[in-house]
Amino acid sequence: MAFYEVYSHPALIRYRSSVCTKATLFAVVALCLTYIPPLLVAYRSQFWLKTSTYEEQPVVRFQYEAILIATTSAQGEYVAWSTFPHFNHLVGARLRIPALSQVREEDDNQDGKLDRLLLEMQLPLRVEEQLYSLQLLLTFSYQLFRMSTVAMQSLACVHYSSAVPGAQLFISGDLRLQQRAPLPHRGLYNIYNVSVIDSSSPFASAYEFDDIIRKYQQRNTTLLSTAMPVWKPGRAPTAPFMLRAEIHYSTETIYRPGFWETIKFAWIQYVSVLLVFLWVFQRIQTFVFEKQLLTTVPGEPAHHHKLH
Known part of the structure; x- marks a missing residue:
């Protein structure tokens, strides 16, 4: 008799450690390397929108x-x-x-x-x-x-x-x-x-x-x-x-953008790079803690249940 997967949900495992350990230091470094480099990459590739265009006939x-x-x-x-x-x-x-x-x-x-x-x-x-x-x-x-x-x-x-x-x-x-x-x-x-x-x-x-x-x-x-x-x-x-x-x-097409337009453009640039870093460092940390390359205390898997 063949069996088919009818439902699945992830199991959350929490890895605990004291403050002054290599595991904590690694987690802090990974956090910094996840969020700061995307900001630098986006900034170097025209992060702030300095000029923008739209069409208007004067x-x-x-x-x-x-x-x-x-x-x-x-x-x-x-x-x-x-x-x-x-x-x-x-x-x-x-x-x-x-x-x-x-x-x-x-x-x-x-x-x-x-x-x-x-x-x-x-x-x-x-x-x-x-x-x-x-x-x-x-x-x-x-x-x-x-x-x-x-x-x-x-x-x-x-x-x-x-x-x-x-x-x-x-x-x-x-x-x-x-x-x-x-x-x-x-x-x-x-x-x-x-x-x-x-x-x-x-x-x-x-x-x-x-x-x-x-x-x-x-x-x-x-x-x-x-x-x-x-x-x-x-x-x-x-x-x-x-x-x-x-x-x-003739129709003209340039002006200096405002604050919210600038932030919207900068946010798109940052998030597009951040998603890649999140994906990479999530897998790095999962591998390090799951294989216990750094000593931590894993907890019991916590299952996500559907609320009724």
Whole structure:
């Protein structure tokens, strides 16, 4: 007649010893070697989560502020225009007011957040003038809400130069967040929610591109990345120079995690290594005490019974 196992349960055996014995010392050492090395291993393999990512499309609005400087000769002659009255006054006779045929922001997927800016302007030039390079600063309002609340004023800089005089420049790129330090995981972050260009200043130094960009680069910024310029020569003597820009508002993906997210990540790293050490040292101790390699007093097996 064949027999089959219908039920099983473990038997607990307790091994006892006094405090000052080799068995006690071994148990303490085994305990330390079980729990401390996993902590060191996990710590050496990025234990603390310093940065994390999530996807969020920012709320971006064009501020309808711009500064344009265009070089019209190899000797450095230029024409300029801006939306700032003080700058236009400083430019004097070099002021050229462009015709803005299109300034439009679009929400392509109808999710309530704008996806891109379409800008088209025609810069009038004299018959004897040719355009060789162009620099354009555009200002934006930039906001994030999902983790921390971020509100700041930002820039997009369009720049292109050529040895061949041009008739048209088309440029398409993404407005991307560039972080000097990861964003906090919560709270209000509005330290840079101030105008990037001091439009109230009557001094020329407030509108110098190198000064504006130098100060701007010392903080969290936006920049026009993956810009693809298309420069077309062959302008007719009486035709204006055409500038077309398409700026996409891209999704961003980085911030500094909070305390509980950091602990959750660290705990997973630690436990995953600890399980291996628990399995190894449990078998080592079972072998040592069961074979009485260190003298202890084993008790009677204690059986686990089901409670009714």
